[in-house]
Amino acid sequence: MIYLDNAATTCPNARAGLRAASFLTENFYNPSARYHGGVCVARETDAARNELLGFVADPEKFDLIFTSCGTESDNQAVFSCAKRGNAVTDAGEHAAIRSAFSELKNRGVEPRIAPVNSDGSVNTEALLHLVDEKTSFVSVMHVNNETGAVNDIRTLARLVKAKNPRAVFHSDGVQAYGRIPVRLTEEIDLYSVSAHKIGALKGTGALMKRKKFPLSPFLYGGGQEGNLRSGTENTYGIAYFRYAAEEKFASLSADGARLSGYREMLWELLEKPLFARLSPENGSPYILTVSAVGLRGEVLQRKLWDAGLAIGTGSACNSKKPHSPVLEACGWDGKTLDGALRASFSPETTEEEIVRAAELMNAAVREMKEVTG
Amino acid sequence: MDGAEKVIIIRYAEIHLKGKNRGYFERVFTVNLERSLKGIRHELHRTSGRYLVAKFEPDMAEEIMSRISRVFGVHSYSLALCVAADMGEIYAAAKAVAPACGTFKVETHRADKKFPRTSMEINAEIGGRLLSENKMLKVDVHEPQSLVYIDVRENGTALVFGKFSEGSGGMPVGTSGKGLLLISGGIDSPVAGYMMAKRGMNVEYLHFHSYPYTNEQAKDKVIELGKILGRYSGTAKLVTASVTHIQEEIHKKCAAELNVTLLRRFMFRIAERVARRQKDQCLITGESLGQVASQTIEGITSSNAVVTLPVLRPLIGFDKNEIITISKKIGTYETSVLPFEDCCTVFLPDFPAIKPKLSFIEEEEKKLDVEALVEESVRALEVIDL
Known part of the structure; x- marks a missing residue:
C-alpha cells in the first residue's frame, strides 16, 4: 500500500x-x-x-x-x-x-x-x-x-x-x-x-x-x-x-526540499486536463490537492485504495459532508469540489511511490470517466 | 416485601387459536423466549396458559422485561411477587404493589379451590386492609385507576402484581416459514422485515451495494439494522451482493430513464437465486405503492415478471409517516437515517420512468448479458452471520 x-x-x-x-x-x-x-x-x-x-x-x-x-x-x-x-x-x-x-x-x-x-x-x-x-x-x-x-x-x-x-x-x-x-x-x-x-x-x-x-x-x-x-x-x-x-x-530542510520536488513531480505526472490543481506552488511541500473535476473524490478514493494507494479527499474530519467547507470557501465550483483529492507526503515517501501513485490516479480517473461519462 | 421472590408472568397471544398445532407453536415460542433471555440467569416454567420467568437476580427484572417485550407471541407480561399462599403474606405483597393514592380495585383468581377463602372474600379482606391503612386510597370497582391482582396457585404460592404491560403480539418467529428481506439501509425495509417477523416468519437479509460508488459504512449500517431487527426476529444471516458491474453496464448500454427499473429486475433475479439456495420461501420488500418512481404498479409488475417466488410487500398500503412511526418504535429509525448512500447516485437518472412499459424494458434488457451479470453477482456473494 x-x-x-x-x-x-x-x-x-x-x-x-x-x-x-x-x-x-x-x-x-x-x-x-x-x-x-x-x-x-x-x-x-x-x-x-x-x-x-x-x-x-x-x-x-x-x-x-x-x-x-x-x-x-x-x-x-x-x-x-x-x-x-x-x-x-x-x-x-x-x-x-x-x-x-x-x-x-x-x-x-x-x-x-x-x-x-x-x-x-x-x-x-x-x-x-x-x-x-x-x-x-x-x-x-x-x-x-x-x-x-x-x-x-x-x-x-x-x-x-x-x-x-x-x-x-x-x-x-x-x-x-x-x-x-x-x-x-x-x-x-x-x-x-x-x-x-x-x-x-x-x-x-x-x-x-x-x-x-x-x-x-x-x-x-x-x-x-x-x-x-x-x-x-x-x-x-x-x-x-x-x-x-x-x-x-534533524532532517527538516532536506526533507522539505526533496518533498517539494516530489509534489511537483506528482503534479507533472498527473494527466491534464483530467486533473486541476488546487494547491499553491509556494505551499507546504507535504500537501498536493488536486481535483478530478466532475468525478466524485470519495469514489476515486475507494477505487484507489483497492488498487493500492491510500489518498485523502478534503479533510478526513469532515468527510461525512458532501463538500469540504474549506475548499468551498476557496471559491471552487461544485464539480471541482466533488473531485477533490489530497495527496500528502512524509519523509518516508519515495520517488517510485510518486510515479506509481500518478499512474494509479490517472488510470482510476480514466476508467471512471469511461464508465460514468 | 424485600423477602418475596420477583417473577415475571408472560401471557401469550394467538397461540391458543391454533388447535391441534398448539404444541408446536408453544415449543417454538419457548425456544424464542429462551433465546431472548440468553446470557441472563433464570428459569422458565410453562404453567397453565402462560409462562413464568423465575430465579433471576432482582436487578435484572427490567432487562428481562425489555427483552420479553420484543418476543413475538407475547400478549402481555407482568412483574409479580411470588409469596406463600397465606393471607398475611399476600397482604404484605399487595401493599407493596398497591398505588400510593387514587382509586383501586383488588381482583383475585383462585386456581387452588382448596384455599380457605373464596376470591370474593380475598378481594374484600385485602382491599379492606389496604383502605384502612392508607387514607389516600379509595375503592372503585368499575373504573379503578389501579389494580391489585392476586393469583392463588395450586402449588401453595400466590402471585401478586399491579400491572399488565403490553407485549409485541403476533406469532412466534419460526412458525410461518422463512423469507428473504431485500434490505437497503433506508427506513422502510427494516420495518417490512419487522412486520413479517411479527407474523411468525423467519427473516433473512439480502443487501445490494455498489462499492466503490457506495461506501463501506453503508454496509456497516445494514449490519447494525440487522442486529436491531434480530432483537425481534432472533438470530439472522445477512447476504450482500455487488451490483456495481450491472449498474455500469446498464448505464453504458440502456436508456437512462430505465436505470432503476432495470436494476430492480436484476436485484429480484439475484434475490430469487439467493432465496432458493438458502430455502427462503418468498422475497420481502419495503415497497409502498407510489412512494418513489420505481414503486408504481408498473414498476412492481416489471420486477415481479422476472421471479416466480411470491414477493411479500407488507408496507404496500402504508404512508411514509406511518412507516416512520413503526421504525421509531422498533428502534431502527436512528440508524436508518444515518447519512450514507445506499443506492448509487452516480447512476441516478434525472427523470426515471414512472410507468415503464414491459415491452420497452425487455427490449432494452436485450442489450445486456443478463444471465452472465446475474451469475457474476451471485458468485461473489458475501455471507455475514449477525
Whole structure:
C-alpha cells in the first residue's frame, strides 16, 4: 500500500517507539509520585517538553503544556481567550477552530470569519479589517491542512498586535510543526501542535504559550501541567512525540526540499486536463490537492485504495459532508469540489511511490470517466 | 416485601387459536423466549396458559422485561411477587404493589379451590386492609385507576402484581416459514422485515451495494439494522451482493430513464437465486405503492415478471409517516437515517420512468448479458452471520 494521506495521520515511527518503550514497562510510574521512580518519569517528561518546545521557540520565553490532541489545544486557546467582544479567524481553518468559533456565539462572543484566497491562505487585508478595539482573540492556522497554503503568521501576528495590542494571537500549527521551518515570535501568544502528524501517536498534542501568558485550564483536577491541564500525563505518548520529533527536525530542510520536488513531480505526472490543481506552488511541500473535476473524490478514493494507494479527499474530519467547507470557501465550483483529492507526503515517501501513485490516479480517473461519462 | 421472590408472568397471544398445532407453536415460542433471555440467569416454567420467568437476580427484572417485550407471541407480561399462599403474606405483597393514592380495585383468581377463602372474600379482606391503612386510597370497582391482582396457585404460592404491560403480539418467529428481506439501509425495509417477523416468519437479509460508488459504512449500517431487527426476529444471516458491474453496464448500454427499473429486475433475479439456495420461501420488500418512481404498479409488475417466488410487500398500503412511526418504535429509525448512500447516485437518472412499459424494458434488457451479470453477482456473494 502506498500511503499518501500523511496529513490525516502518519505511520508511527518504530525507532521512536522502541526508545519510548520503557515508559510502558519499567518507567510506568505516575510523574506526580514523590518517590524516585515518579520523579524520574517527571524529569523525562520535562526534558521532552523542553526539547519539543526548543525546536520552534525559545524555552526561556515560551512554555509548553501537553494535551490530548490538536483539537484540545485549539479549543483551550479559543475558550480560554475569546471571552468578550469579538473573535476573528478565517474560513480556511480546521473544524477544531471553526466549530469552536460557532460555539462562541452561545457564549456571548461575536465570531468574525475572514475570507480566504483561492489557495486557502487567509486574505490578510480582510482579516485585519475585522480586527478592532473589541477583538479579544485572533486565530490563523499556519499551514492549511486541505491545500497546504502557508500563512505568514509572524507578520500576521505583528499586524494584528499593531492594530490591537490586547488581542491574543493563536495559530494552529498542526500541519506545520516538524514539517516546515517555524520560529515563534513574542507576538504569537499560543501555538497548537499534534504528535501523530509527525510519526508519533494519536492522543498526544501540545499547546505552546508565551511565558506569563494568562491561559485558563480546560480540564480541572490534580493540577498537572502547571495547573493548566489536569489529568495524569500520557508519558509514553509524550516520549514517543519527543523521539519522533527529534528525527523530523534533524532532517527538516532536506526533507522539505526533496518533498517539494516530489509534489511537483506528482503534479507533472498527473494527466491534464483530467486533473486541476488546487494547491499553491509556494505551499507546504507535504500537501498536493488536486481535483478530478466532475468525478466524485470519495469514489476515486475507494477505487484507489483497492488498487493500492491510500489518498485523502478534503479533510478526513469532515468527510461525512458532501463538500469540504474549506475548499468551498476557496471559491471552487461544485464539480471541482466533488473531485477533490489530497495527496500528502512524509519523509518516508519515495520517488517510485510518486510515479506509481500518478499512474494509479490517472488510470482510476480514466476508467471512471469511461464508465460514468 | 424485600423477602418475596420477583417473577415475571408472560401471557401469550394467538397461540391458543391454533388447535391441534398448539404444541408446536408453544415449543417454538419457548425456544424464542429462551433465546431472548440468553446470557441472563433464570428459569422458565410453562404453567397453565402462560409462562413464568423465575430465579433471576432482582436487578435484572427490567432487562428481562425489555427483552420479553420484543418476543413475538407475547400478549402481555407482568412483574409479580411470588409469596406463600397465606393471607398475611399476600397482604404484605399487595401493599407493596398497591398505588400510593387514587382509586383501586383488588381482583383475585383462585386456581387452588382448596384455599380457605373464596376470591370474593380475598378481594374484600385485602382491599379492606389496604383502605384502612392508607387514607389516600379509595375503592372503585368499575373504573379503578389501579389494580391489585392476586393469583392463588395450586402449588401453595400466590402471585401478586399491579400491572399488565403490553407485549409485541403476533406469532412466534419460526412458525410461518422463512423469507428473504431485500434490505437497503433506508427506513422502510427494516420495518417490512419487522412486520413479517411479527407474523411468525423467519427473516433473512439480502443487501445490494455498489462499492466503490457506495461506501463501506453503508454496509456497516445494514449490519447494525440487522442486529436491531434480530432483537425481534432472533438470530439472522445477512447476504450482500455487488451490483456495481450491472449498474455500469446498464448505464453504458440502456436508456437512462430505465436505470432503476432495470436494476430492480436484476436485484429480484439475484434475490430469487439467493432465496432458493438458502430455502427462503418468498422475497420481502419495503415497497409502498407510489412512494418513489420505481414503486408504481408498473414498476412492481416489471420486477415481479422476472421471479416466480411470491414477493411479500407488507408496507404496500402504508404512508411514509406511518412507516416512520413503526421504525421509531422498533428502534431502527436512528440508524436508518444515518447519512450514507445506499443506492448509487452516480447512476441516478434525472427523470426515471414512472410507468415503464414491459415491452420497452425487455427490449432494452436485450442489450445486456443478463444471465452472465446475474451469475457474476451471485458468485461473489458475501455471507455475514449477525
